[in-house]
Amino acid sequence: MSETIKVPTMAEYMAEGKKPEILFWVGCAGSFDDRAKKITKAFVKILNKANIDFAVLGTEESCTGDPAKRAGNEFAFQMQAMTNIEVLNGYEVKKIVTACPHCFNTIKNEYPGLGGNYEVVHHTQFLKSLLEGGRLRVEGGKFKGKRITFHDPCYLGRANGEYEAPRDLLQKLEVELVEMKRCKTRGLCCGAGGAQMFKEPESGKKDVNIERTEEALEIEPKIIAAACPFCNTMMTDGVKAKHKEDEVQVMDVAEMIANAEDL
Amino acid sequence: MQYISNILFIIALAAGVGYFTFNIRKIIRNIKLGQEVDASDHQPERWSNVVRIALGQSKMVVRPIPGLLHLFVYIGFIIINIEVLEIIIDGIFGTHRIFASVLPAGLYNFLIASFEILALLVLVGVILFWTRRNIQKLKRFWANEMKGWPKNDANYILYFEMVLMVLFLTMNAADQQLQAIGAAHYVEAGFFPVSNFIVPFFEGLSESTLIIIERAAWWLHILGILVFLNYLYFSKHLHIILAFPNVYFGKVVPKGKFKNLESVTNEVKLMMDPNADPFAAPAEGAAETPAKFGASDVMDLNRIQLLNSYTCTECGRCTDECPANITGKKLSPRKIMMDTRDRLEEIGENINKNGEFKPDGKQLLDDYITREELWACTTCNACVQACPVSIDPLSIIMDMRQYLVMEQSAAPMELNVAMTNIENNGAPWPYNQMDRMNWTGEK
The missing domain is CATH 3.40.50 (Rossmann fold)
Incomplete structure (x- = not known):
């Protein structure tokens, strides 16, 4: 666990006029929780090793709104969702990978009705596809x-x-x-x-x-x-x-x- | 005078079916008190669910023992209805085993034999169900919400079915003996692999005694069916009819997908649109803001949720799999469904009495379902997954949470903190959004 990890942002990609293959949605836990950050880093190391062309939103990412919605606060949820969708659509994101099933579920199932249509995969599904495609051994x-x-x-x-x-x-x-x-x-x-x-x-x-x-x-x-x-x-x-x-x-x-x- | 029994039969039949229809109309009226909901989507999936889950019992057999026993009773219920049809025709026209004269003998014998075998299997199934409830005392049948009427109701249903099956087999046995001694009117028809074993008890009885036994069993059996039909309305047993439409209307999108409130979407869009005129009159035909966000009473729920409540047969598989309930919290998804139905029935009675609903100072929230129950839910979908007839207790919990949060700002304190954090800094914890990339530099 020594070498530094490479985590480009969507903004950097945009500045270079490029688009990554996937957007890695880190999530609140993955960004802030000490235990979850280790998972985030482990996943990024795999992405680096497999030479996956990915980027994160970084400081432009915000809570998907899942906990607010499940708590009954539809307003807070939809505010979060629409803000995120504006950012994602602004970057013309097509495919999102996330290590959090809650982010995964919300973006995959509840964002389309609010104008956010992406291919959303959980990191276990993505890793499986890398193995099957021979991009990771x-x-x-x-x-x-x-x-x-x-x-x-x-x-x-x-x-x-x-x-x-x-x-x-x-x-x-x-x-x-x-x-x-x-x-x-x-x-x-x-x-x-x-x-x-x-x-x-x-x-x-x-x-x-x-x-x-x-x-x-x-x-x-x-x-x-x-x-x-x-x-x-x-x-x-x-x-x-x-x-x-x-x-x-x-x-x-x-x-x-x-x-x-x-x- | 010779038509007296036909006339009595027709009166009993009309009364039985008539009263049942009268009550079913009340149920339909009550369900229509709920919000309209569009379920015209996903038709192929809906029909496939009806075939797999309702007709095919696919979720019942997840638990193999009760699944198999239920299969006996279910197939028995469906198939023996053919026999009921014959009984009704015989009753109206005073014929005896009318199908025997219409169908080929082989087929008729096969049918009667299958009814008999199924009747025996139903009897076995029902007796074992009774033992599971009353001797084995399975936990899910002895939960808090199962005291009093729900517990008795379940046993009454089992007794009903036992008696009906015994009457059916007794009738066949007496009939057989009458056929054997060549009684007039009792044409030789049918093959009786089960009631055959009851015949020895009837040997040596006079023809008139046998006719009394046969007629008594015949009448009690059909009257019992009519009474049972009318008992359904007062019981949890409505699932034998409602399971089919309920499965059709069940959730067809991923279980994790909760509906987005359209009224909220409109407001949020307005808030986010820099060009929106906050004083503009709403466009012609635009949906009005709902009177209320979420649900505090049954009228706020949608019609599918209300149908769910009438369909629930209180098997308790949901509660048995609920993490909150397993760990001793008050929440029980089954109770959510029972409370919804009880409150809806209370409102129905109110309407029956007053012609329209007169506010009674009660509501589903607090008077039936407490906040403590609602906040104990982890939204894990175990209850939805477990229900053999596609009931969705979680959707009711969510609608009621929405009411608590959006109408009453009555979320638990820690949740208010988390929600404020989400609104202020885009995470449920108080971390700055600008620090979202810090993990990349940390060792």
């Missing part, structure tokens, strides 16, 4: 044979029907993929969705992330693989609450690929 490396479970993000899985892309990537890493009892269409939420990330949970007998972490720990994985910065935080907190942080890691699929390649 991955071998098991340090994860080969390791016992790993995958936690489905609600907004990638149930919300958009993508269960296989992250699992295909894990298979490429030659891990021993073990499924939790509740997985894929019946996967249990980490507890962060619907703006829960930004508030205290209602009173109950347990926090959702603890319930989910216990389920994951039952099958004794070495790594809990995630594909969402919020799930990552929730599961990391859960593992810590269970005092298992020395035995079990929570890693984004992109981090695993970058790590396997020692990027």
